[in-house]
Amino acid sequence: MPFYSSLLALCCLLWACTFGNAAATQKRAVPPGFVTTNGRSFELDGKPFAFVGANAYWLPLLTTERDVDFTMQQIQGAGVKVVRIWAFNAINATELPTALETDLTYYQASMMLDAETYTHLRTQVWNSSEWTVNDGPQGLQRLDYVVSSAEKHDLKVILTFGNNWAAYGGIELYINWIYGAENATHDIFFTDPAIIASYQRYIKTIVERYQDSSTVFAWELVNEARCTGDILSAGPNCVPGSNTLKTWYQQQSDFVRGLDANHMITAGGEGQFFWAHPEEYWFDGSLVSDYNFNGQAGEDFDGDLQLPNLDFAVYHLYPQSWYPELDFPGSNFSVEDWGLGWITAAKANKPVVIEEFGLSGLQNKTDIYPSWVQHALDTGHAIMPWQFGVLGLTEDGGNRLIQYTDQIFRGVRCNFCNTIYPNQTQVWDIFTKAAKIQDERSG
Numbered sequence: 001m002p003f004y005s006s007l008l009a010l011c012c013l014l015w016a017c018t019f020g021n022a023a024a025t026q027k028r029a030v031p032p033g034f035v036t037t038n039g040r041s042f043e044l045d046g047k048p049f050a051f052v053g054a055n056a057y058w059l060p061l062l063t064t065e066r067d068v069d070f071t072m073q074q075i076q077g078a079g080v081k082v083v084r085i086w087a088f089n090a091i092n093a094t095e096l097p098t099a100l101e102t103d104l105t106y107y108q109a110s111m112m113l114d115a116e117t118y119t120h121l122r123t124q125v126w127n128s129s130e131w132t133v134n135d136g137p138q139g140l141q142r143l144d145y146v147v148s149s150a151e152k153h154d155l156k157v158i159l160t161f162g163n164n165w166a167a168y169g170g171i172e173l174y175i176n177w178i179y180g181a182e183n184a185t186h187d188i189f190f191t192d193p194a195i196i197a198s199y200q201r202y203i204k205t206i207v208e209r210y211q212d213s214s215t216v217f218a219w220e221l222v223n224e225a226r227c228t229g230d231i232l233s234a235g236p237n238c239v240p241g242s243n244t245l246k247t248w249y250q251q252q253s254d255f256v257r258g259l260d261a262n263h264m265i266t267a268g269g270e271g272q273f274f275w276a277h278p279e280e281y282w283f284d285g286s287l288v289s290d291y292n293f294n295g296q297a298g299e300d301f302d303g304d305l306q307l308p309n310l311d312f313a314v315y316h317l318y319p320q321s322w323y324p325e326l327d328f329p330g331s332n333f334s335v336e337d338w339g340l341g342w343i344t345a346a347k348a349n350k351p352v353v354i355e356e357f358g359l360s361g362l363q364n365k366t367d368i369y370p371s372w373v374q375h376a377l378d379t380g381h382a383i384m385p386w387q388f389g390v391l392g393l394t395e396d397g398g399n400r401l402i403q404y405t406d407q408i409f410r411g412v413r414c415n416f417c418n419t420i421y422p423n424q425t426q427v428w429d430i431f432t433k434a435a436k437i438q439d440e441r442s443g
C-alpha cells in the first residue's frame with residue numbers, strides 16, 4: 001500500500017505534527033540587521049522575513065572575484081534573499097599537491113609539514129591530530145570574499161561547518177586523521193571526545209571570523225548528519241532511540257551559542273523522523289518500514305527541535321534518489337505525492353525551511369515543482385531549491401575544474417542534474433514568483 005495515500009496515514013501525520021514538538025523558544029534580542037526568530041517566523045529588524053533562498057555551495061571554489069560577484073548578482077536578480085554555502089573544505093595529504101597545482105580552495109589539509117613549508121602555505125594542516133588554519137588567499141580569504149559579495153548584494157548566508165558525506169572533506173576525514181578509518185564506524189564522529197574537540201576548534205575558527213557580520217543568516221552544524229556515511233557504516237551504538245545525533249546537536253548548538261549569542265543555529269539535517277508508528281509501504285511484494293520515519297537515519301526531527309539552541313528546522317527532499325521504488329511499474333506511489341506528504345509532515349513550533357530539494361529532468365521539474373512550492377508557501381516554509389546555476393561565468397569558459405573530476409559546468413556542478421538555470425524560464429519563474437510572494441509577506 002502506498003503511504004500518504006490513505007486518510008489514516010494523513011491522520012497519523014497530523015497527530016505527530018500537532019503534538020510532536022516542544023513550545024517555541026523565547027524571542028532573542030539581536031543587533032540591527034541580524035535575522036532572528038519569532039514563534040514560527042523569521043524576523044528582521046522587527047518585521048517578518050519570509051524568503052526564497054539558493055543553494056550554491058560552490059561559490060568559494062570560484063577563483064575570480066568577478067565570477068563570485070556575477071553569481072551573486074544573478075541570485076539577487078531572482079529575488080533570492082539567502083544563500084547556503086559550505087564553510088568547510090578539507091583535503092588530505094595526497095590531495096595537497098593537486099590542490100596547489102589547480103588552485104583548489106581548501107581550509108584544512110591533513111599533512112605533516114615542516115615549519116618552513118607551513119609558514120609559506122599558511123595552511124590549516126593536520127599534524128598528528130592537530131591543525132592550523134589556512135587563512136591565506138587559497139583558503140578562508142575566498143570565503144571572506146563570498147561573504148562580502150553577499151553583503152554587497154543584500155543577501156544573507158547560511159554557513160555550514162561540515163558534511164556527513166565525503167565531498168569536500170566530510171566528517172570522516174576527522175575520523176581518518178585522528179584514528180585512521182580501520183575498524184572505525186561513522187558515528188564515532190558524534191561521540192568521540194577528541195574528534196568533537198577538533199571539530200569544535202574548526203567551528204570556533206569560522207564563528208569567530210564572521211561573528212559580527214549581519215550577513216550571516218545562521219550557522220549550520222553539519223550537512224545531512226546520519227549514523228552512516230557514504231564510506232563508513234553505522235556502529236551498534238547509533239540506533240533508533242540512542243539519541244546519538246540529538247546529544248551531539250545539543251552539545252554543538254550549546255557550544256556555538258556560548259561563542260555567539262546573536263546568530264541563529266540550525267542542525268542541517270534531512271528531517272527524518274523517529275515515530276512510534278513509522279510509515280510503511282509495499283514494495284515489490286514486501287511491506288517496508290520507511291527509513292525516513294523509523295529513526296534509522298539517526299535524526300529525530302521532532303525531538304531535535306526541542307533543543308533550545310536549535311532556532312529553526314530544516315529538511316531536505318529527494319524522493320527520486322531516496323525511493324527508487326517510487327513510480328515503480330504498477331505502483332500508485334508517486335514522487336509528487338511523496339513530496340507533498342513530506343512537506344506536510346515537517347511541522348514545528350519554530351520556523352521551517354525546505355532547505356534542499358531536487359528532481360532530475362526539466363520536465364519533472366516543470367511538472368512537480370509548482371505543487372511542491374505552492375504547498376511549501378501555503379505551509380509557511382522558506383524555500384531553497386538544490387540548486388541555482390548561472391550561465392556566463394568567465395573562468396575556464398564557465399567550466400572550471402573545482403576538484404579533480406568535479407567541475408562547475410556552465411555555472412554549477414550538475415549535482416544529480418537537479419540544477420536550475422535562468423534560461424530554463426518555466427522552472428526559474430516558479431522561484432522568482434515564489435520570491436515575490438515571500439517578499440510581500442516580509443516587512
Ligand SMILES: *[C@@H]1O[C@H](CO)[C@@H](O)[C@H](O)[C@H]1NC(C)=O
Pocket residue numbers: 001002005006332
Ligand atoms: C493505491 O493502492 C492501494 C492498494 O490498492 C489503495 O489502498 C490506495 O488507496 C491507492 N492510492 C491511491 C493514491 O490511489
Ligand SMILES: *[C@@H]1O[C@H](CO)[C@@H](O)[C@H](O)[C@H]1NC(C)=O
Pocket residue numbers: 092093094095176
Ligand atoms: C585522500 O583523498 C583522495 C581523493 O579524494 C582519496 O582518493 C584518498 O583515499 C584519500 N586518502 C585518505 C588516506 O583518506
Ligand SMILES: *[C@@H]1O[C@H](CO)[C@@H](O)[C@H](O)[C@H]1NC(C)=O
Pocket residue numbers: 112113114115118127128
Ligand atoms: C609537525 O610535526 C612534526 C613532527 O612532530 C614536526 O617536526 C613539525 O615541525 C610539525 N609541523 C608543524 C607545522 O607544526
Ligand SMILES: *[C@@H]1O[C@H](CO)[C@@H](O)[C@H](O)[C@H]1NC(C)=O
Pocket residue numbers: 180182183
Ligand atoms: C581492527 O580489528 C582487528 C580485529 O579485531 C584487530 O586485529 C586490529 O588490530 C584492529 N585495527 C586497529 C587499527 O585497531
Ligand SMILES: *[C@@H]1O[C@H](CO)[C@@H](O)[C@H](O)[C@H]1NC(C)=O
Pocket residue numbers: 320326327335360361362364
Ligand atoms: C523523471 O522522473 C521519473 C520518476 O522519478 C524518472 O524515472 C525519470 O528518469 C525522470 N526524468 C529525467 C529526465 O531525469
Ligand SMILES: *[C@@H]1O[C@H](CO)[C@@H](O)[C@H](O)[C@H]1NC(C)=O
Pocket residue numbers: 391410421423424425
Ligand atoms: C541554456 O543555456 C545553455 C548554455 O548556453 C544551453 O546549453 C541550454 O540548452 C540552454 N537551455 C535552454 C532551456 O534554453
